[in-house]
């Protein structure tokens with residue numbers, strides 16, 4: 001049993017990016033942190049994603065503000081935490097035809113386009129911005145606000161930084177089973193208390209989460225991803241195909257209705273192409289969206305063929321062989337117009353923070369900041 005709660009102690013459950021950043025910001029404020037994680041090391045959505053700090057596609061207003069604040073915080077965190085792989089690389093959403101370009105043009109006319117650092121580029125300008133894209137490109141939307149971290153490294157880099165604080169107490173392999181006012185109990189029956197408890201379980205629906213009433217306001221989404229061997233060229237930006245504009249709320253504009261129908265397989269898998277080059281030269285490629293549970297335990301090849309063909313058509317050099325495939329699951333709030341994410345006080349002094357969805361790697365610093373500021377207030 002941890003000693004009795006003393007002033008200035010925070011308990012954090014979950015060592016994904018959200019839990020890790022809660023711990024970091026609390027320690028930086030001089031608080032003691034007790035950090036529990038059910039696995040020996042975190043392997044949830046935070047290590048399976050693209051690492052995209054994707055600001056451009058966010059809905060105008062509160063969601064864009066949250067993403068912009070998070071981006072600014074990522075930049076600051078990168079100065080204090082070594083090995084995040086932070087790059088302010090920007091992105092190109094690539095158009096192959098007129099209706100896509102016309103929607104991009106409308107997007108650039110949004111009142112908040114400058115905040116997103118959006119710029120419509122013709123074919124040659126797009127090629128100049130990223131010489132690795134195919135010369136056939138009709139044009140592209142450049143987003144100067146988009147950035148990157150390395151998902152396989154970032155959480156572990158933050159965790160390494162946490163180990164450097166005296167007030168940090170790390171308990172891996174402990175699954176939290178029960179909450180009570182200002183404390184939690186793990187699977188061994190041990191209790192951990194503090195002034196405030198933050199439960200950041202991601203999409204894991206273990207016993208403790210099933211007890212939370214607000215869970216019904218979220219849903220889980222499964223994505224398929226892959227990684228290639230190192231690509232011969234150096235991509236100066238991340239890439240998206242124009243299908244991405246079907247999903248991101250910022251493109252909910254009249255021109256969206258004029259986009260040509262999506263290929264049947266892509267529509268069925270709610271697919272878009274996102275492509276990111278890793279520090280070692282490899283390419284992370286995805287993604288798909290499945291909403292119906294129970295999710296498949298295996299990976300489906302049909303949609304990978306579509307994504308690989310798309311990636312091949314976007315790039316000027318041949319795609320390297322695939323070396324890894326995986327799936328990941330995130331939790332998202334069902335109605336993002338009501339809440340941007342799920343924050344709920346589930347017991348006295350115990351808050352659950354989750355449901356950030358496909359923008360969790362982007363927004364986590366700003367959400368953790370809100371938690372800790374609220375604590376200090």
Ligand SMILES: Cc1cc2nc3c(=O)[nH]c(=O)nc-3n(C[C@H](O)[C@H](O)[C@H](O)COP(=O)(O)OP(=O)(O)OC[C@H]3O[C@@H](n4cnc5c(N)ncnc54)[C@H](O)[C@@H]3O)c2cc1C
Nearest residue numbers: 014016018038044046049050052176202328359360361362
């Ligand atoms: C394939 C994929 C691609 C994505 N791409 C992007 C992207 O490019 N950009 C972006 O912004 N977002 C992206 N996302 C979303 C983003 O990854 C998630 O929103 C984010 O990582 C969620 O972080 P988290 O810390 O809440 O959850 P997680 O990373 O899942 O961490 C939760 C942790 O809590 C632990 N845990 C759960 N229950 C308990 C318990 N009872 N006791 C102890 N520990 C517990 C788990 O073991 C886990 O380690 C993507 C997601 C996926 C799946």
